[in-house]
Amino acid sequence: MKTTEELTRDIIASILVPLIKDFDGTQGMEAYVNKIPHETLETLSMYRFIDFVKENIIAIRIAFRCDRAVAWELLGRLFVELDTITELGKRCKKKIEVLGENLKCQNKLSHDKDLDDRIEEILDIARHFKVDIETGYMEKKRE
Known part of the structure; x- marks a missing residue:
């Protein structure tokens, strides 16, 4: 398993490197990031992960109130996704x-x-x- 520091660096690099290559230095990074088209953001692995976690957390909370079997299955799927990130x-x-x-x-x-x-x-x-x-x-x- 990679260290937390290495995983953090990997995540930062996976986000910034593709974006910085187009950065022309004439505007602030925040302004540049705010102008990134939604379609570009959707291609980033961090975006997909955040979206996956948000959807699953909401679904798990709903399922725990109405169908525990579904909740446990969703929790298992979330663990699978997290396992791929932590590389256990x-x-x-x-x-x-x-x-x-x-x-x-x-x-x-x-x-x-x-x-x-x-x-x-x-x-x-x-x-x-x-x-x-x-x-x-x-x-x-x-x-």
């Missing part, structure tokens, strides 16, 4: 499954934790896992 490999996904199963077993034994504590525990595990993945990626990249 099969090995990482398997480790995530193991972490989830281990935590599930622990939670069955400890019913005294409230929702906020359980959320923070999962986020803390995710943060550590992300650092481990990025560290491993950077070490392999140096080799």
